[in-house]
Amino acid sequence: xxxxxxxxxxxxxxxxxxxxxxxxxxxxxxxxxxxxxxxxxxxxxxxxxxxxxxxxxxxxxxxxxxxxxxxxxxxxxxxxxxxxxxxxxxxxxxxxxxxxxxxxxxxxxxxxxxxxxxxxxxxxxxxxxxxxxxxxxxxxxxxxxxxxxxxxxxxxxxxxx
Numbered sequence: 001x002x003x004x005x006x007x008x009x010x011x012x013x014x015x016x017x018x019x020x021x022x023x024x025x026x027x028x029x030x031x032x033x034x035x036x037x038x039x040x041x042x043x044x045x046x047x048x049x050x051x052x053x054x055x056x057x058x059x060x061x062x063x064x065x066x067x068x069x070x071x072x073x074x075x076x077x078x079x080x081x082x083x084x085x086x087x088x089x090x091x092x093x094x095x096x097x098x099x100x101x102x103x104x105x106x107x108x109x110x111x112x113x114x115x116x117x118x119x120x121x122x123x124x125x126x127x128x129x130x131x132x133x134x135x136x137x138x139x140x141x142x143x144x145x146x147x148x149x150x151x152x153x154x155x156x157x158x159x160x161x
Contacts, residue, residue, distance in 0.1 A: 012139055013146040022122045022136045023049040027056035029134050030095060030120060037093040040065055040084050040117060042110060045099035045147070049122055053097060063087055063094075065113070069106045078109045091117030100145055101128030101135070 014022075026049065030036075038061030041050035047064070054062050063084035069076065087094055091114030100123045101107045107119065107128050123145055124135040139145065 010140075010143050011146060012143050013151060014148060016148045019048065019122070019148055020052060023052035024056055026097075026120055026122060026134065026136050027053040029136075030118070031057055033118065034093065036095055037061065038063060038086075038095075040087060040091065040094050040096045040114065042067055042096065042098040042106070043082075046097045048149075049099055050097040053095075061086070065096075065110060067106055067110060069109075078106060080109075080113070083113070087114065087117075090115045094118070095120055097121070099123065099147060101125065101132050104128030104131045107131035 040063045043066045066082035068079045094117045096117040096119045119132045120134040
């Protein structure tokens with residue numbers, strides 16, 4: 001893990017404060033849509049936004065779907081490591097939360113599993129945007145988003161002189 005950003009034109013670092021603010025904004029957009037049965041967080045990226053949204057909307061039922069599609073920065077074959085336990089009826093009445101929709105491959109795969117769930121992300125890239133129902137911020141396809149858990153806290157940085 002490092003704070004080295006090689007091309008500042010195509011990198012989008014997100015702070016904890018920004019992530020929290022965007023997750024709250026997403027919760028506010030989702031609040032009036034319907035009565036939710038619960039949240040399905042796509043792990044790992046959807047866990048933090050899902051926790052914030054659950055708190056904002058007073059939702060106590062949070063399921064997870066564990067999907068692996070990335071190794072470092074490259075997307076590979078999609079693997080479901082754990083399906084949500086209590087979700088039936090195609091996900092009807094459930095919100096599916098992730099941090100980002102990128103190429104849309106993971107989103108399309110999960111959509112097939114839960115076609116009735118409302119899919120919401122904090123960030124969306126153009127290739128994946130049509131697969132989500134609600135998002136907060138769109139970034140270009142060639143932008144790499146660095147989430148707070150991808151970066152070291154500033155206090156850990158060694159300052160070179």
